[in-house]
Amino acid sequence: EAGVTQFPSHSVIEKGQTVTLRCDPISGHDNLYWYRRVMGKEIKFLLHFVKESKQDESGMPNNRFLAERTGGTYSTLKVQPAELEDSGVYFCASSLAGPYEQYFGPGTRLTVT
Amino acid sequence: QKEVEQNSGPLSVPEGAIASLNCTYSDQGSQSFFWYRQYSGKSPELIMFIYSNGDKEDGRFTAQLNKASQYVSLLIRDSQPSDSATYLCAVNPGGFKTIFGAGTRLFVKA
Numbered sequence: 242e243a244g245v246t247q248f249p250s251h252s253v254i255e256k257g258q259t260v261t262l263r264c265d266p267i268s269g270h271d272n273l274y275w276y277r278r279v280m281g282k283e284i285k286f287l288l289h290f291v292k293e294s295k296q297d298e299s300g301m302p303n304n305r306f307l308a309e310r311t312g313g314t315y316s317t318l319k320v321q322p323a324e325l326e327d328s329g330v331y332f333c334a335s336s337l338a339g340p341y342e343q344y345f346g347p348g349t350r351l352t353v354t
Numbered sequence: 355q356k357e358v359e360q361n362s363g364p365l366s367v368p369e370g371a372i373a374s375l376n377c378t379y380s381d382q383g384s385q386s387f388f389w390y391r392q393y394s395g396k397s398p399e400l401i402m403f404i405y406s407n408g409d410k411e412d413g414r415f416t417a418q419l420n421k422a423s424q425y426v427s428l429l430i431r432d433s434q435p436s437d438s439a440t441y442l443c444a445v446n447p448g449g450f451k452t453i454f455g456a457g458t459r460l461f462v463k464a
Contacts, residue, residue, distance in 0.1 A: 272450065274450070274452075276454075282456065283356075283358070283442075283454045283455055283456040283457070284398070284442070284454040285454070286451050286452055286453065286454075289449075289450040289451065291450075296449075296450060297449055297450055297451055299451065300451070332397060332398070339450075340386065340446050340449075340450045340451075340452055341386060341388075341403050342400060342403075343400065343452070344400075345397035345398050345399070346397060347396070347397050348397055
């Protein structure tokens with residue numbers, strides 16, 4: 242069984258540019274989560290999808306961040322325009338039912354210069 | 355006050371010893387509690403979760419929960435060098451949101 246995959250693994254962009262991160266959850270997992278870890282800080286919840294519906298986006302920092310989940314399969318997280326403080330590692334996770342057994346992807350390291 | 359607090363460590367134990375990792379949380383309504391292991395440069399990996407007061411054992415790992423004290427711990431018996439990693443305590447306050455602590459770094463010396 243393939244795990245959660247994320248693309249790209251690393252992205253370096255300039256302030257003001259746009260970046261789109263992609264997450265492919267484990268097949269059959271209806272629940273998909275996005276998290277972010279800023280250097281030296283704890284992992285922070287960003288949002289949660291059930292299939293294609295956003296259930297909780299209370300952790301999204303501001304309206305420069307837009308998450309979508311097309312057809313309840315893969316998800317994208319777009320940052321537009323990127324700011325320096327957006328740098329960090331963005332993790333995606335998925336679970337079959339409930340928040341209990343979440344499987345994390347390898348993360349995307351975003352560097353904004 | 356942070357929502358989930360952990361000693362950052364590092365915690366250093368000799369091989370074969372018991373490693374004890376602790377965590378406190380602020381939301382009394384929290385329902386489920388998780389321990390993740392994260393190797394350097396890798397993604398978090400779930401070790402176990404607990405939602406009832408008391409102990410839950412899985413192999414060399416035992417999670418302990420005391421809701422009255424808002425305290426969660428993880429014991430690792432017979433620690434191995436391969437257990438050296440950062441251990442993340444996480445709490446579910448309800449719904450599907452998970453709140454993580456900053457993690458405790460554990461070093462197991464051979």
